[in-house]
Amino acid sequence: MIGQLIMSGIVAGSIYALVALAMSLTYKSSEVANFAQGEMGMFSTYVAFVMLATYQLPFWMAFIGSLLFAFLLGLFLHFAIIRRAKNPNVLNLLIITLGFQVFLYGLVGWKWGSEQRVLKIPISQTETVEFAGLTISQLNLATILVAILLMASIYILLRFTKLGLAIKATQQNQTAAKINGIPTKLIVAITFGISSVIGAVAGILMAPITTLDPNMMIEPMLKGFAAAVLGGFNNLAGVVAGAFILGIVENLFGFYVSTEFKSIVAFLIIVIVLYFKPSGLFGTHYTRKV
Amino acid sequence: MSKVIQLKGVTKHFGGLVAADNISFEVEKGEVFSIIGPNGAGKSTLFNCINGMYKVNGGSVWLNGEDITGLKPHVVSQKGLSRTFQNLELFGKMTTMENLMLGRHLYMKTNLWNLPSMLWKKGLAARDEITHRKKVEEIIDLLDLQSVRNRYASELPYGRQKMVELARALASEPSVLLLDEPAAGLNLEEKEELVFWINDIKRLFDITILIIEHNMRLVTSISDRIMALNFGKSIVIGTPDVVTKHPEVVKAYLG
Amino acid sequence: MFYAMPNNVLLWNFRFFLKTFNLFALDKRISYFEDISLLKDNSVKRWSFLCLLLFGLVPFVLAEYQVFIANLVLVNVIIVLGLNVLIGNTGQISLGHGGFVAIGAYMTVILDEQWLPFLPSLILAGFVAALFGFILGIPALKLEGPYLAVATLGFGLAITTIIGRMPFFGGHMGIIPPPLKVLGMEMTSNTHFYYLCLSIALLMGVFARLLIRSKIGRAFSAIRDSDIAASSLGVNVVWYKTMSFAFSAFYAGVGGGIWAYVLGFISPGNFTPVLSILLLSMVVVGGSGSITGSILGATVITLLNLQGEKIQELPLIGPFFEWVSAHYMSISGLPNINFVFMGLTVILIILFEPLGLFGIWLRIKIYFKTWPF
Numbered sequence: 001m002i003g004q005l006i007m008s009g010i011v012a013g014s015i016y017a018l019v020a021l022a023m024s025l026t027y028k029s030s031e032v033a034n035f036a037q038g039e040m041g042m043f044s045t046y047v048a049f050v051m052l053a054t055y056q057l058p059f060w061m062a063f064i065g066s067l068l069f070a071f072l073l074g075l076f077l078h079f080a081i082i083r084r085a086k087n088p089n090v091l092n093l094l095i096i097t098l099g100f101q102v103f104l105y106g107l108v109g110w111k112w113g114s115e116q117r118v119l120k121i122p123i124s125q126t127e128t129v130e131f132a133g134l135t136i137s138q139l140n141l142a143t144i145l146v147a148i149l150l151m152a153s154i155y156i157l158l159r160f161t162k163l164g165l166a167i168k169a170t171q172q173n174q175t176a177a178k179i180n181g182i183p184t185k186l187i188v189a190i191t192f193g194i195s196s197v198i199g200a201v202a203g204i205l206m207a208p209i210t211t212l213d214p215n216m217m218i219e220p221m222l223k224g225f226a227a228a229v230l231g232g233f234n235n236l237a238g239v240v241a242g243a244f245i246l247g248i249v250e251n252l253f254g255f256y257v258s259t260e261f262k263s264i265v266a267f268l269i270i271v272i273v274l275y276f277k278p279s280g281l282f283g284t285h286y287t288r289k290v
Numbered sequence: 291m292s293k294v295i296q297l298k299g300v301t302k303h304f305g306g307l308v309a310a311d312n313i314s315f316e317v318e319k320g321e322v323f324s325i326i327g328p329n330g331a332g333k334s335t336l337f338n339c340i341n342g343m344y345k346v347n348g349g350s351v352w353l354n355g356e357d358i359t360g361l362k363p364h365v366v367s368q369k370g371l372s373r374t375f376q377n378l379e380l381f382g383k384m385t386t387m388e389n390l391m392l393g394r395h396l397y398m399k400t401n402l403w404n405l406p407s408m409l410w411k412k413g414l415a416a417r418d419e420i421t422h423r424k425k426v427e428e429i430i431d432l433l434d435l436q437s438v439r440n441r442y443a444s445e446l447p448y449g450r451q452k453m454v455e456l457a458r459a460l461a462s463e464p465s466v467l468l469l470d471e472p473a474a475g476l477n478l479e480e481k482e483e484l485v486f487w488i489n490d491i492k493r494l495f496d497i498t499i500l501i502i503e504h505n506m507r508l509v510t511s512i513s514d515r516i517m518a519l520n521f522g523k524s525i526v527i528g529t530p531d532v533v534t535k536h537p538e539v540v541k542a543y544l545g
Numbered sequence: 546m547f548y549a550m551p552n553n554v555l556l557w558n559f560r561f562f563l564k565t566f567n568l569f570a571l572d573k574r575i576s577y578f579e580d581i582s583l584l585k586d587n588s589v590k591r592w593s594f595l596c597l598l599l600f601g602l603v604p605f606v607l608a609e610y611q612v613f614i615a616n617l618v619l620v621n622v623i624i625v626l627g628l629n630v631l632i633g634n635t636g637q638i639s640l641g642h643g644g645f646v647a648i649g650a651y652m653t654v655i656l657d658e659q660w661l662p663f664l665p666s667l668i669l670a671g672f673v674a675a676l677f678g679f680i681l682g683i684p685a686l687k688l689e690g691p692y693l694a695v696a697t698l699g700f701g702l703a704i705t706t707i708i709g710r711m712p713f714f715g716g717h718m719g720i721i722p723p724p725l726k727v728l729g730m731e732m733t734s735n736t737h738f739y740y741l742c743l744s745i746a747l748l749m750g751v752f753a754r755l756l757i758r759s760k761i762g763r764a765f766s767a768i769r770d771s772d773i774a775a776s777s778l779g780v781n782v783v784w785y786k787t788m789s790f791a792f793s794a795f796y797a798g799v800g801g802g803i804w805a806y807v808l809g810f811i812s813p814g815n816f817t818p819v820l821s822i823l824l825l826s827m828v829v830v831g832g833s834g835s836i837t838g839s840i841l842g843a844t845v846i847t848l849l850n851l852q853g854e855k856i857q858e859l860p861l862i863g864p865f866f867e868w869v870s871a872h873y874m875s876i877s878g879l880p881n882i883n884f885v886f887m888g889l890t891v892i893l894i895i896l897f898e899p900l901g902l903f904g905i906w907l908r909i910k911i912y913f914k915t916w917p918f
Contacts, residue, residue: 033691081892087899090690091638095829098822099891106884114881214881222698222818229695264706267699271684274696278687341777363776372777379774381767383834391760392767396779398760408755411578415759420577462778 003134005251011140013247014147017240018202019224022195024239029171029191035097038221039104041199044070045207046108049119059122067197074196078189109214119207143205150201151240167191230270232283294319294466294498299349302335309335311522317498324501324509327519328543333502334376337468341373342366368396372459373468378451382444386454389443393461394422426461433457449480469501473508488512604736612735614851619742620804621843625827626753627796633834635789636769638694641701642797643820648674649798650805651714654722663727671798678794682787701821709813719812722805738807754836765789830894832903841902849887
């Protein structure tokens with residue numbers, strides 16, 4: 001039983017990990033905690049839905065299409081909105097992203113209504129696979145695999161490509177990066193785009209499991225954000241670890257103690273962890289020289 | 291003469307890096323004591339240890355005969371110690387006046403329950419505020435800050451900002467003042483003004499002053515005694531003549 | 546003086562009006578007390594009197610339903626006044642203030658039902674909320690930025706979830722407050738509530754204003770700007786930070802207590818994280834760190850939130866959106882349009898005026914101060 005719980009914890013953790021990764025990426029490169037992350041993912045998922053249901057496109061096309069849309073949405077957020085902010089302190093940017101989130105929420109609800117839709121993807125939710133003595137549905141397995149694949153790609157991107165190096169440089173010292181010829185504004189925009197794509201993947205993975213409606217990403221986003229903080233916001237591997245820990249602990253607690261308080265126990269644990277480690281489990285705290 | 295500041299074997303390390311290694315010295319009342327040394331020698335670390343911002347790993351710090359090792363900064367400041375900072379820690383979004391009024395924080399008696407008495411002229415809070423406002427005005431007059439009184443601290447030119455920070459430290463009526471690189475970033479004229487101010491302060495308020503400085507001309511002209519540091523160890527303590535001619539100091543620092 | 550007086554009576558009256566209300570403000574010598582006092586000079590006193598009069602006349606001008614909305618605005622003003630001190634002055638973040646509102650609301654109702662009359666219940670509930678605020682302040686000491694945001698979010702969520710599950714608090718069904726009796730007077734209509742809300746808001750607003758310009762408020766601002774320097778000047782950062790949380794929680798609790806009575810019914814669904822986020826936007830959109838900003842922000846966001854659907858009734862814009870809806874959107878009518886507008890408004894205000902609505906107000910004042918240049 002416990003194995004099953006851990007497995008579902010890992011599935012939930014995968015989704016949280018994607019959201020957490022997306023938020024951490026934007027935060028790393030521009031100190032913006034993108035609260036619109038969830039709604040952007042949700043919007044892209046609706047785009048996939050439209051492509052599938054209305055235009056009857058094959059799944060892979062809808063998938064790619066929605067990811068493309070997500071990328072453009074991320075660029076839009078950066079260029080049209082965040083760039084124009086005159087006094088980019090943390091609080092103002094936070095409110096801007098919150099405003100964008102509310103805006104998208106309203107827009108999606110306006111265009112497609114708030115009733116729940118079904119996103120059909122070619123992976124079955126009912127057929128199961130046996131793995132290490134545990135049964136897991138194909139969909140859940142796919143969720144975990146896709147998430148891990150995406151995380152690995154990001155890791156490779158950051159570690160081994162020129163773009164990744166540029167992203168890291170921009171995050172650590174924008175001015176120095178500029179001097180060295182890195183187009184920092186473009187890099188930050190691209191980071192937003194990548195984050196948006198990750199969020200879209202999270203949405204598409206989630207929609208078949210839960211449902212497709214404007215509210216679907218609100219809770220995962222909050223949990224992903226919390227997971228990112230738990231892991232230590234500026235350590236991408238830590239963020240992912242935090243998400244999996246969150247998912248597993250949540251599921252274990254939900255079964256063994258109480259399902260009612262399942263959601264808040266996650267947050268309470270995070271508060272306790274933060275009390276002892278103010279920068280998260282794996283985060284690095286930059287001390288200032290006085 | 292009474293010993294105002296005493297450091298006995300103060301040691302501070304950050305992991306493997308020893309920033310202060312068994313430092314001991316004493317400062318007499320009314321003295322101007324300078325600490326010099328190359329960058330990274332551990333000078334600001336010492337100030338932070340005295341101030342209470344760092345916890346020392348060994349040794350003790352004594353102020354006016356009282357052991358203040360490990361006390362929190364705000365408690366240390368209650369005992370009559372004030373400081374300025376190398377990288378200017380002004381309250382940027384507040385005006386000069388408000389910055390200086392914060393210097394009077396220790397002496398103000400306004401509290402949550404006597405707050406409404408701010409409304410009428412004879413009220414406790416109002417009279418309190420006005421009293422301290424008058425004291426702050428005295429300091430503004432002393433350091434010639436009238437023209438920037440109501441301007442936001444982050445808008446001021448750098449030299450003025452340093453003056454405001456000095457005024458703020460003075461406003462808390464300390465018996466000991468710690469100045470961390472007060473002349474850094476000042477032009478020639480401002481540096482000479484600084485010398486005047488320090489002498490004025492010393493004369494008017496009988497304050498003991500500890501200074502961290504790189505500018506040797508400044509240091510030799512105003513210090514009574516100097517301590518030279520290198521790699522966290524104290525090389526020599528003595529009068530300016532002795533220290534500037536000391537061979538190790540010349541090798542490590544003066545070149 | 547007489548040779549400068551114009552012949553035209555109208556112009557003379559106009560200039561009298563300007564001088565009385567000091568529309569061309571000039572700097573003049575004032576005493577220290579005048580500098581720190583609440584109502585600086587005669588013109589400020591006259592403006593305040595005028596505003597007070599206008600606010601007092603509101604229930605006679607607006608319909609019953611609109612007075613109800615005004616009450617909700619006032620409740621939010623009270624909460625935001627406190628929250629702004631925490632966020633704008635002390636530089637912290639709180640995504641969990643809904644929790645304190647909930648504590649205030651439930652505590653007031655429970656105390657009023659059984660033990661104490663309304664006003665003492667309200668004040669006691671405020672103090673209970675303040676206690677919880679103090680408790681939140683302790684882990685918050687070492688946290689900043691997103692870490693603090695998540696900690697406060699978790700705190701607020703925990704409080705509302707616990708309240709929601711305990712049958713003592715009525716669970717999902719919520720509870721209904723008893724009829725309101727203040728100082729022996731029965732309060733039943735929205736107009737009665739209005740004057741109650743207005744007086745409490747005024748009182749707490751004045752107190753907050755006094756606090757900001759006093760030693761305590763300065764200590765708060767010092768912590769925001771540089772807690773290292775604050776500490777070395779004698780400010781006990783631990784004490785003041787927790788005090789700031791407690792203070793803002795008190796205001797939230799009192800606001801929540803009144804809100805329960807204005808609504809006539811409270812349930813856990815009123816106190817979701819959405820409330821906390823709305824409160825946060827009121828602070829930032831209004832102008833962090835200023836009293837006027839709190840008032841403006843609370844008013845604008847509350848009105849947008851509640852009245853957003855009224856967009857349909859606007860002469861030009863309404864039909865335009867209906868047309869867009871019919872042609873491009875799958876649904877007819879304008880559901881969720883208030884979200885679209887609120888999000889858009891928030892974004893636009895922060896983009897173009899980082900100081901929020903208060904910043905816009907300052908610009909207007911400065912424009913008129915230097916008019917006609």
